Amino acid sequence: MNNLRVLSIAVGVLLAAASVSAWAQGGGTASGSAAPALTAASGVPTGKAARQANRALSRKVYAALAKHKEIEAGNISVVARDGAVTLNGTVTEASQIDTVAAIAKGVPGVTSVANRLSVQRPLGE
Template sequence: MKTFRLAVGAALVATSLTAWSQTGEPASAPGASAMTASGSAAPATGRKANRALRRQVYNAIVKHKEISAGNISVVAKDGAVTLNGTVTDASQVGTVAEIAKGVPGVTSVTNKLTVEKPFGGM
């Protein structure tokens, strides 16, 4: 009886290891894995380009000392830039948008900046 249990246990372990090691992807033609790998690399390149554009826009804003860029966030996606956060003066809302539009690679700017309320202000 012990031998039988040991044999069944070993068979179960062997079966579960085989099932666990499978990727779950259907078998495909040779070269299909290369296409899958290159297809998955494309979004990483897009994210990298978006991060680079975001940094370029933020750096352009920081160069203007009259603007407090610490309260501004920049989101970039495929050339479309969204500005969020606050500025200290109403005139800076448009200025920051113009700065962002002037960065190479920016195709559009969505400006969601607001004017920071002074302490105790309403």
């Protein structure tokens, strides 16, 4: 029983040491500038570049929605992650749910749309 406990503590310490070492070797260069926007091996955006791309895509979807005056985009939140867009919030009519999804799908860079919109009920109803 004691040997098993010592072994699990040793494994935990080794994992902690390895993760701290990997974290300390992070992406900065000698001059202190930020890491490049894409990793060389995979072509996948780094954290900061990915967040910027996600925000830019969200803004594009909002801009496309704003062109349609019948849709109150202020009641809709757009979350983008690697081309996948999630729509949350409310619209005033049921027909607008599909319209908003179609508008979002038409924005360049959007690969998929998760539509979680619902119809806003007027107060007192």
